[in-house]
């Protein structure tokens with residue numbers, strides 16, 4: 274069946290209502306202010322195409338109503354808007370070298386030092402999307418804790434601004450094909466296979482859920498946590514941000530890390546020229562400098 278193309282957009286070839294110039298400028302300013310994403314003039318058609326679905330879901334006839342919603346109740350729609358214009362693509366053990374560094378080096382050292390009862394170990398997955406990243410961290414952490422054999426108060430905080438992504442993370446149920454990066458041993462160990470109506474699905478083990486706390490958080494807004502974190506993962510998130518937004522974010526991350534604390538970025542992200550508080554110690558792996 275052909276898509277229904279309204280008259281306004283028939284020329285541009287985009288299905289749905291037209292995005293007027295004023296509305297696009299409002300959306301650009303809004304997205305920059307709340308999501309740190311600088312949309313160029315060339316992105317107009319893309320934004321329109323992505324938001325048409327959102328308008329349909331909200332049963333709105335035009336972008337004027339959508340802009341009005343953002344003006345009157347920005348918080349209610351911000352996550353959905355950000356999800357629509359960015360991507361939630363993620364995978365278990367994505368950029369596996371980061372997990373190897375964590376398992377074979379950092380966790381061993383931290384657990385060696387955290388000897389006293391009640392010592393805390395905290396990892397933050399900032400921009401956790403649908404949960405594959407924090408649950409991969411949880412597998413590595415659970416295995417390290419088992420090997421160390423002592424009680425350590427260990428937790429992974431997983432945050433994102435997309436409500437849909439967070440709901441999926443909270444559910445922790447994935448089609449088996451999504452487990453591509455997970456070894457057979459870990460699949461057996463850390464996932465429960467669905468049966469009957471759940472055939473083809475895998476559910477994360479309760480032990481992993483126990484280690485992961487999932488919460489909504491916009492990285493550009495206030496953060497309720499005080500830190501410190503032993504490590505921060507913020508991978509494939511800042512790619513959408515402009516330089517001043519990245520700079521501010523790295524400064525804020527530095528405040529929550531101890532000297533030597535690692536910050537993991539995504540494969541195409543860099544801190545080059547943006548912060549002198551960190552030094553590069555591996556592939557897109559940084560460490561907070563000692564003063």
Ligand SMILES: C[S@@+](CC[C@H](N)C(=O)[O-])C[C@H]1O[C@@H](n2cnc3c(N)ncnc32)[C@H](O)[C@@H]1O
Pocket residue numbers: 307308309355356359360361362363364367399400401402403406432433434435438490491492493507508509510539
């Ligand atoms: C491409 S995914 C990366 C997921 C995971 N970190 C990984 O590397 O596989 C980017 C995530 O960042 C989130 N995100 C983008 N801007 C954000 C912001 N300002 N605050 C919090 N999360 C944000 C998006 O909602 C999305 O889920």
